[in-house]
Amino acid sequence: MDNINKELIEAKKRIDEIDELKKSLDSEYKTLQDKIHLYFDSQTIDTTETEKFIINSFWQKAYENYADGGYITDDVKIRELRFPYECKLIKNIINKHCKNKNTALELGCGNGDTSRFLASIFKSVKGVDMSKKCIEKNIAENKTKNLKFERKNAFEENQKYDFVFASDMFMYSPECDVELMFEKLLNLLNGGGIC
Numbered sequence: 001m002d003n004i005n006k007e008l009i010e011a012k013k014r015i016d017e018i019d020e021l022k023k024s025l026d027s028e029y030k031t032l033q034d035k036i037h038l039y040f041d042s043q044t045i046d047t048t049e050t051e052k053f054i055i056n057s058f059w060q061k062a063y064e065n066y067a068d069g070g071y072i073t074d075d076v077k078i079r080e081l082r083f084p085y086e087c088k089l090i091k092n093i094i095n096k097h098c099k100n101k102n103t104a105l106e107l108g109c110g111n112g113d114t115s116r117f118l119a120s121i122f123k124s125v126k127g128v129d130m131s132k133k134c135i136e137k138n139i140a141e142n143k144t145k146n147l148k149f150e151r152k153n154a155f156e157e158n159q160k161y162d163f164v165f166a167s168d169m170f171m172y173s174p175e176c177d178v179e180l181m182f183e184k185l186l187n188l189l190n191g192g193g194i195c
Protein backbone atom coordinates (compact mmCIF):
# COMPACT_ATOMS: atom_id res chain seq x y z
CA MET A 1 0.00 0.00 0.00
CA ASP A 2 1.29 3.50 -0.79
CA ASN A 3 1.99 6.03 1.95
CA ILE A 4 -0.95 8.28 1.28
CA ASN A 5 -3.43 5.41 1.64
CA LYS A 6 -1.74 4.33 4.88
CA GLU A 7 -2.10 7.88 6.17
CA LEU A 8 -5.77 8.08 5.21
CA ILE A 9 -6.56 4.76 6.87
CA GLU A 10 -4.81 5.95 10.07
CA ALA A 11 -6.87 9.14 9.89
CA LYS A 12 -10.09 7.15 9.62
CA LYS A 13 -9.06 4.95 12.57
CA ARG A 14 -8.39 8.08 14.64
CA ILE A 15 -11.81 9.49 13.67
CA ASP A 16 -13.42 6.28 14.93
CA GLU A 17 -11.48 6.55 18.19
CA ILE A 18 -12.58 10.18 18.61
CA ASP A 19 -16.20 9.16 17.95
CA GLU A 20 -15.98 6.59 20.73
CA LEU A 21 -14.39 9.15 23.03
CA LYS A 22 -17.14 11.67 22.25
CA LYS A 23 -19.82 9.06 23.02
CA SER A 24 -18.23 8.23 26.35
CA LEU A 25 -17.77 11.93 27.24
CA ASP A 26 -21.41 12.65 26.32
CA SER A 27 -22.52 9.82 28.53
CA GLU A 28 -20.35 11.00 31.46
CA TYR A 29 -21.60 14.59 30.92
CA LYS A 30 -25.21 13.45 31.09
CA THR A 31 -24.62 11.29 34.14
CA LEU A 32 -22.97 14.17 36.00
CA GLN A 33 -25.75 16.58 35.03
CA ASP A 34 -28.40 14.11 36.18
CA LYS A 35 -26.56 13.68 39.45
CA ILE A 36 -26.55 17.44 40.10
CA HIS A 37 -30.24 17.79 39.16
CA LEU A 38 -31.19 14.83 41.31
CA TYR A 39 -29.52 16.31 44.39
CA PHE A 40 -30.84 19.80 43.63
CA ASP A 41 -34.39 18.48 43.39
CA SER A 42 -34.15 16.54 46.61
CA GLN A 43 -35.66 18.42 49.52
CA THR A 44 -33.44 16.75 52.09
CA ILE A 45 -29.91 17.53 50.92
CA ASP A 46 -28.38 20.98 51.33
CA THR A 47 -26.85 21.92 47.96
CA THR A 48 -26.26 25.61 48.72
CA GLU A 49 -22.48 25.50 48.29
CA THR A 50 -22.83 23.84 44.87
CA GLU A 51 -25.44 26.40 43.85
CA LYS A 52 -23.11 29.24 44.84
CA PHE A 53 -20.25 27.63 42.94
CA ILE A 54 -22.38 27.27 39.79
CA ILE A 55 -23.64 30.87 39.97
CA ASN A 56 -20.12 32.17 40.50
CA SER A 57 -18.71 30.15 37.57
CA PHE A 58 -21.55 31.39 35.38
CA TRP A 59 -20.74 35.05 36.08
CA GLN A 60 -17.03 34.57 35.56
CA LYS A 61 -17.80 33.44 32.00
CA ALA A 62 -20.94 35.42 31.19
CA TYR A 63 -19.29 38.55 29.88
CA GLU A 64 -17.28 36.59 27.32
CA ASN A 65 -20.48 35.41 25.70
CA TYR A 66 -22.89 38.30 25.92
CA ALA A 67 -22.56 41.73 24.42
CA ASP A 68 -24.93 43.85 26.48
CA GLY A 69 -23.30 43.32 29.88
CA GLY A 70 -26.53 43.24 31.78
CA TYR A 71 -29.40 41.38 30.28
CA ILE A 72 -27.31 38.44 29.14
CA THR A 73 -28.31 38.63 25.52
CA ASP A 74 -26.48 39.69 22.39
CA ASP A 75 -29.11 42.30 21.73
CA VAL A 76 -27.21 45.56 22.17
CA LYS A 77 -30.43 47.42 21.33
CA ILE A 78 -31.82 46.43 24.73
CA ARG A 79 -28.96 48.26 26.39
CA GLU A 80 -29.63 51.40 24.30
CA LEU A 81 -33.35 51.41 25.08
CA ARG A 82 -33.24 50.30 28.68
CA PHE A 83 -30.50 52.50 30.02
CA PRO A 84 -31.93 56.03 29.49
CA TYR A 85 -35.31 54.84 30.76
CA GLU A 86 -33.83 53.37 33.94
CA CYS A 87 -31.66 56.45 34.54
CA LYS A 88 -34.74 58.66 34.44
CA LEU A 89 -36.50 56.51 37.03
CA ILE A 90 -33.44 56.29 39.29
CA LYS A 91 -32.90 60.05 39.15
CA ASN A 92 -36.51 60.73 40.15
CA ILE A 93 -36.22 58.37 43.12
CA ILE A 94 -32.93 59.90 44.25
CA ASN A 95 -34.23 63.46 43.96
CA LYS A 96 -37.37 62.62 45.85
CA HIS A 97 -35.97 60.45 48.65
CA CYS A 98 -32.22 60.68 49.04
CA LYS A 99 -31.21 63.29 51.64
CA ASN A 100 -27.46 63.44 50.94
CA LYS A 101 -25.71 62.98 47.64
CA ASN A 102 -22.19 62.24 48.81
CA THR A 103 -21.68 58.53 48.34
CA ALA A 104 -23.32 55.81 46.26
CA LEU A 105 -22.68 52.10 45.78
CA GLU A 106 -23.84 49.82 42.99
CA LEU A 107 -23.87 46.12 43.78
CA GLY A 108 -23.61 43.71 40.83
CA CYS A 109 -22.71 46.65 38.59
CA GLY A 110 -22.07 44.52 35.46
CA ASN A 111 -20.70 46.69 32.67
CA GLY A 112 -20.85 49.77 34.93
CA ASP A 113 -23.41 51.81 32.95
CA THR A 114 -25.47 52.67 36.03
CA SER A 115 -22.40 53.34 38.19
CA ARG A 116 -21.21 55.86 35.61
CA PHE A 117 -24.62 57.50 35.65
CA LEU A 118 -24.61 57.63 39.47
CA ALA A 119 -21.21 59.35 39.33
CA SER A 120 -22.94 62.29 37.64
CA ILE A 121 -25.14 62.70 40.73
CA PHE A 122 -23.00 61.66 43.73
CA LYS A 123 -19.60 62.97 44.82
CA SER A 124 -18.15 59.50 45.08
CA VAL A 125 -19.39 56.20 43.61
CA LYS A 126 -18.25 52.62 43.80
CA GLY A 127 -19.41 49.77 41.56
CA VAL A 128 -18.75 46.23 42.72
CA ASP A 129 -19.27 42.95 40.95
CA MET A 130 -18.10 39.38 41.47
CA SER A 131 -17.17 39.01 37.80
CA LYS A 132 -13.40 39.39 37.34
CA LYS A 133 -13.61 39.97 33.61
CA CYS A 134 -16.24 42.64 33.92
CA ILE A 135 -14.51 44.59 36.70
CA GLU A 136 -11.15 44.45 34.92
CA LYS A 137 -12.77 45.92 31.80
CA ASN A 138 -14.59 48.61 33.80
CA ILE A 139 -11.36 49.63 35.54
CA ALA A 140 -9.39 49.68 32.28
CA GLU A 141 -11.99 51.87 30.53
CA ASN A 142 -12.88 54.12 33.47
CA LYS A 143 -12.36 57.82 32.79
CA THR A 144 -14.55 59.12 35.63
CA LYS A 145 -12.55 60.49 38.56
CA ASN A 146 -15.17 60.08 41.28
CA LEU A 147 -15.94 56.48 40.27
CA LYS A 148 -14.10 53.33 41.21
CA PHE A 149 -14.76 49.67 40.57
CA GLU A 150 -13.94 46.75 42.78
CA ARG A 151 -14.23 43.04 42.31
CA LYS A 152 -15.99 41.54 45.30
CA ASN A 153 -19.04 39.69 46.41
CA ALA A 154 -21.78 42.08 47.53
CA PHE A 155 -21.72 40.41 50.94
CA GLU A 156 -18.14 41.57 51.49
CA GLU A 157 -19.00 45.25 51.21
CA ASN A 158 -18.94 47.00 54.58
CA GLN A 159 -18.84 50.77 54.19
CA LYS A 160 -21.87 53.03 54.54
CA TYR A 161 -23.45 54.96 51.65
CA ASP A 162 -26.15 57.55 51.01
CA PHE A 163 -27.52 55.48 48.13
CA VAL A 164 -27.18 51.77 47.44
CA PHE A 165 -28.38 50.36 44.14
CA ALA A 166 -28.66 46.83 42.78
CA SER A 167 -30.45 45.90 39.59
CA ASP A 168 -31.11 42.51 38.09
CA MET A 169 -28.97 40.74 40.65
CA PHE A 170 -31.11 38.96 43.22
CA MET A 171 -32.76 36.54 40.82
CA TYR A 172 -29.33 35.03 40.21
CA SER A 173 -28.63 34.55 43.92
CA PRO A 174 -29.24 31.33 45.82
CA GLU A 175 -32.62 31.58 47.52
CA CYS A 176 -31.11 31.47 50.99
CA ASP A 177 -29.07 34.62 50.20
CA VAL A 178 -31.94 36.84 49.11
CA GLU A 179 -33.26 37.82 52.54
CA LEU A 180 -29.70 38.26 53.84
CA MET A 181 -28.98 40.50 50.87
CA PHE A 182 -31.88 42.80 51.73
CA GLU A 183 -30.60 43.01 55.33
CA LYS A 184 -27.17 43.75 53.93
CA LEU A 185 -28.55 46.60 51.80
CA LEU A 186 -30.11 48.21 54.86
CA ASN A 187 -26.88 47.83 56.85
CA LEU A 188 -24.94 49.64 54.13
CA LEU A 189 -26.98 52.82 54.48
CA ASN A 190 -25.99 56.06 56.18
CA GLY A 191 -28.75 57.75 58.19
CA GLY A 192 -31.22 59.17 55.65
CA GLY A 193 -29.80 56.90 52.96
CA ILE A 194 -31.94 54.85 50.59
CA CYS A 195 -31.56 51.65 48.60
Ligand SMILES: C[S@@+](CC[C@H](N)C(=O)[O-])C[C@H]1O[C@@H](n2cnc3c(N)ncnc32)[C@H](O)[C@@H]1O
Pocket residue numbers: 059069070071072107108109110111128129130131134152153154155166167168169172173
Ligand atom coordinates in the same frame (compact mmCIF):
# COMPACT_ATOMS: atom_id res chain seq x y z
C1 LIG B 1 -27.80 40.37 35.07
S1 LIG B 1 -26.31 41.13 35.55
C2 LIG B 1 -26.91 42.78 35.88
C3 LIG B 1 -25.82 43.80 35.70
C4 LIG B 1 -26.30 45.24 35.95
N1 LIG B 1 -26.69 45.44 37.32
C5 LIG B 1 -27.44 45.58 35.02
O1 LIG B 1 -28.59 45.70 35.52
O2 LIG B 1 -27.20 45.72 33.83
C6 LIG B 1 -26.05 40.53 37.24
C7 LIG B 1 -24.69 40.95 37.77
O3 LIG B 1 -24.69 40.72 39.17
C8 LIG B 1 -23.41 40.19 39.52
N2 LIG B 1 -23.62 39.49 40.79
C9 LIG B 1 -24.52 38.50 41.06
N3 LIG B 1 -24.45 38.15 42.36
C10 LIG B 1 -23.49 38.94 42.91
C11 LIG B 1 -22.95 39.06 44.22
N4 LIG B 1 -23.38 38.29 45.23
N5 LIG B 1 -21.97 39.96 44.44
C12 LIG B 1 -21.50 40.74 43.44
N6 LIG B 1 -21.97 40.68 42.17
C13 LIG B 1 -22.96 39.79 41.91
C14 LIG B 1 -23.02 39.33 38.35
O4 LIG B 1 -21.62 39.10 38.27
C15 LIG B 1 -23.53 40.17 37.19
O5 LIG B 1 -22.56 41.05 36.70
